[in-house]
Amino acid sequence: MAHRSIGQDCLGFLRPDRPTSSLDAIVALIDWKPIGEMLSPLYPATKGEPAWPPLSMFQAMLLAIWYDLSDVKLAEALDDRASFRRFCGFSLHEPTPERTAFVRFRRLLVSRSLDKTLFEAITTQLKARAIRxxxxxxxxxxxxxxxxxxxxxxxxxxxxxxxxxxxxxxxxxxxxxxxxxxxxxxxxxxxxxxxxxxxxxxxxxxxxxxxxxxxxxxxxxxxxxxxxxxxxxxxxxxxxxxxxxxxxxxxxxxxxxxxxxxxxxxxxxxxxxxxxxxxxxxxxxxxxxxxxxxxxxxxxxxxxxxxxx
Structure with missing residues (x-):
């Protein structure tokens, strides 16, 4: 299944006066490319409506943890908050995932047992940043x-x-x-x-x-x-x-x-x-x-x- 192309209308986020967020600093902590590659096999079906990018869905899962949000509240916040959109790669005006998309994504993480692999890959990068x-x-x-x-x-x-x-x-x-x-x-x-x-x-x-x-x-x-x-x-x-x-x-x-x-x-x-x-x-x-x-x-x-x- 093809993934949706998101973040095309990015000019809305390029205003020099826009407020910054700690989420912007978190994005810069690691190289997200290998994380995206690990998630890319998800949504393997070749037919049907294009799926949401797995990396954006995973980043949304992190937002739900940081802000203690249910799937319903996460969908609402992602649709409404500019800092959440930037963190997940969505531009200012494009649609965002609905509640059921997070349910399906979580099932895929369970079926592929990717949660431990993702944790270890991200932690390896973070340990390199926090050198002690x-x-x-x-x-x-x-x-x-x-x-x-x-x-x-x-x-x-x-x-x-x-x-x-x-x-x-x-x-x-x-x-x-x-x-x-x-x-x-x-x-x-x-x-x-x-x-x-x-x-x-x-x-x-x-x-x-x-x-x-x-x-x-x-x-x-x-x-x-x-x-x-x-x-x-x-x-x-x-x-x-x-x-x-x-x-x-x-x-x-x-x-x-x-x-x-x-x-x-x-x-x-x-x-x-x-x-x-x-x-x-x-x-x-x-x-x-x-x-x-x-x-x-x-x-x-x-x-x-x-x-x-």
């Missing part, structure tokens, strides 16, 4: 409630002192220096953190900071296999002198939690600002799309902050 000496990796997990308790692929989980949650779990590996998310694994909520943790480890992780849920030989050996060293919060230590041992335990855990706590800000941004308090769609595959899109949107904003500094 890597000091280590933070690994942690967060539970996101399912769209409905009738979602057969989600599971119940209960943490001490908290209400039981029916949903999924995002296992995340983030750069300890830049707080960019580098690796993600999505599972049902009842999967143990330590068992799923290795799938959230990037290559050459350096020092790996994690809470006590990641104690155990399985995760420790996975860290060593990738060339890293592990710093996990301890629940106890051996020693002859009680006061001295307690002091060592507190000092060790303070050093771990001081670094590991940075990942809580990532999860807070996802849930408070990007609408990831609850899944929007049913099923593990669609949950993975939502989480990967959220992490991609977060990495863009985080990189913009680092570059601005």
């Amino acid at each position: 000496i890597k000091t280590g990796t933070i690994v942690d997990a967060t539970v996101i409630a399912s769209h409905t308790e009738q979602d057969s692929e989600a599971r119940w989980v209960k943490h001490k002192g908290r209400k039981a949650v029916h949903g999924f779990k995002a296992h995340v590996g983030a750069n300890a220096a830049t707080a960019l998310v580098e690796k993600i694994s999505i599972t049902p909520a009842n999967i143990n953190d330590g068992r799923a943790g290795p799938d959230a480890l990037p290559d050459n992780p350096g020092e790996v900071f994690a809470d006590s849920a990641y104690r155990g030989a399985y995760f420790r050996e996975a860290v060593r296999a990738r060339g890293g060293s592990i710093r996990v919060a301890a629940t106890g230590m051996w020693g002859r002198d009680e006061k001295e041992t307690i002091a060592r335990l507190k000092a060790w855990n303070h050093g771990v939690h001081r670094v590991r706590g940075r990942i809580e800000k990532i999860f807070g941004t996802w849930k408070r600002s990007y609408g990831l308090r609850r899944m929007r769609w049913r099923g593990l595959a669609k949950a993975a799309v939502q989480i990967h899109l959220t992490a991609t949107a977060y990495n863009f904003r985080r990189t913009l902050t680092i570059v601005a500094r």
Whole structure:
């Protein structure tokens, strides 16, 4: 299926007095050409009405994350806001996608399993822009409630002192220096953190900071296999002198939690600002799309902050 040609009537955006937007700066952060090439196989049908450009649809998905918009609100905002049109490549007066176009596009992302590939390709470019000496990796997990308790692929989980949650779990590996998310694994909520943790480890992780849920030989050996060293919060230590041992335990855990706590800000941004308090769609595959899109949107904003500094 041919793609529509958009952005032809671009003179409406060339006024020198037009207001700028942070979206204009985000567009300049990466080379979008390889991302467009990865998306180009979508809409494979040879007949029918020309499809919306996949790259523009993907960029619209990012807008929905940043501004916590439903498909209906996204379609309305894209039709109305000049900054949204510029970001997605639409000119001032041409038509924009309707709500159902976003539904179909999301189904294609799920069917092709492109969400993880796109996340990794974009993150690789963003890491190159936010150059810092890597000091280590933070690994942690967060539970996101399912769209409905009738979602057969989600599971119940209960943490001490908290209400039981029916949903999924995002296992995340983030750069300890830049707080960019580098690796993600999505599972049902009842999967143990330590068992799923290795799938959230990037290559050459350096020092790996994690809470006590990641104690155990399985995760420790996975860290060593990738060339890293592990710093996990301890629940106890051996020693002859009680006061001295307690002091060592507190000092060790303070050093771990001081670094590991940075990942809580990532999860807070996802849930408070990007609408990831609850899944929007049913099923593990669609949950993975939502989480990967959220992490991609977060990495863009985080990189913009680092570059601005």
